Amino acid sequence: GAGVSQSPSNKVTxxxxxxxxxxxxxxxxTALYWYRQSLGQGxxxxxxxQGNSAPDKSGLPSDRFSAERTGGSVSTLTIQRTQQEDSAVxxxxxxxxxxxxxxxxxxxxxxxxxxx
Amino acid sequence: xxxxxQPNSMxxxxxxxxxxxxxxxxxxxxxxIHWYRQLPSQGPEYVIHGLTSNVNNRMxxxxxxxxxxxxxxxxxxxxxxxxxxxxxxxxxxxxxxxxLVFGKGTRLSVIA
Numbered sequence: 680g681a682g683v684s685q686s687p688s689n690k691v692t693x694x695x696x697x698x699x700x701x702x703x704x705x706x707x708x709t710a711l712y713w714y715r716q717s718l719g720q721g722x723x724x725x726x727x728x729q730g731n732s733a734p735d736k737s738g739l740p741s742d743r744f745s746a747e748r749t750g751g752s753v754s755t756l757t758i759q760r761t762q763q764e765d766s767a768v769x770x771x772x773x774x775x776x777x778x779x780x781x782x783x784x785x786x787x788x789x790x791x792x793x794x795x
Numbered sequence: 796x797x798x799x800x801q802p803n804s805m806x807x808x809x810x811x812x813x814x815x816x817x818x819x820x821x822x823x824x825x826x827x828i829h830w831y832r833q834l835p836s837q838g839p840e841y842v843i844h845g846l847t848s849n850v851n852n853r854m855x856x857x858x859x860x861x862x863x864x865x866x867x868x869x870x871x872x873x874x875x876x877x878x879x880x881x882x883x884x885x886x887x888x889x890x891x892x893x894x895l896v897f898g899k900g901t902r903l904s905v906i907a
Binding site: 714721723729738774784789 | 827829831836837838839840841844886888892893894895896897898899900
């Protein structure tokens with residue numbers, strides 16, 4: 680079946696503009712995650728959604744970052760007033776079941792964001 | 796999640812076995828050992844995971860030390876397509892859907 684898809688694949692924006700990044704998880708997956716990978720840096724967690732529970736926003740680097748997940752499926756990560764340090768690859772992942780299982784996370788190809 | 800230590804880089808010849816080590820001396824009794832890899836310009840992908848016993852799947856084998864303080868990911872015959880960054884990650888037994896905590900991983904180069 681279809682994997683996790685993300686759009687756009689690449690985004691170039693000017694400093695100060697807002698951007699929206701989209702993630703379509705695998706159908707039926709209850710959990711959805713956003714990660715960020717900056718040049719030369721490892722993958723860092725940003726936010727995750729689990730079913731109808733309140734999202735875990737503990738990884739968001741500033742209040743310029745927000746995310747929503749509509750209808751338990753598609754998610755949008757919004758970065759307001761982008762800064763050059765926001766340039767990175769933004770990765771989305773989803774996984775199937777709930778607590779108590781060692782669930783595999785399936786990653787999308789990422790959105791490469793460049794802030795000029 | 797407990798910390799893991801991996802070499803920054805390793806090199807292998809094509810069609811030879813590769814043993815990628817991971818140290819996790821502070822692992823707790825209920826932590827699972829997961830491996831993911833990230834091919835160039837792609838998102839990470841799951842490779843294998845285990846708790847105590849050695850595990851095999853179509854991609855690799857996972858050998859876990861008896862004291863569980865270290866483990867080794869084994870690629871039986873490296874191909875050029877196996878060139879990637881390999882991440883060893885510990886996950887608590889009841890972690891279910893919690894986010895993964897990635898370290899710097901091991902960058903594997905495969906030489907033709």
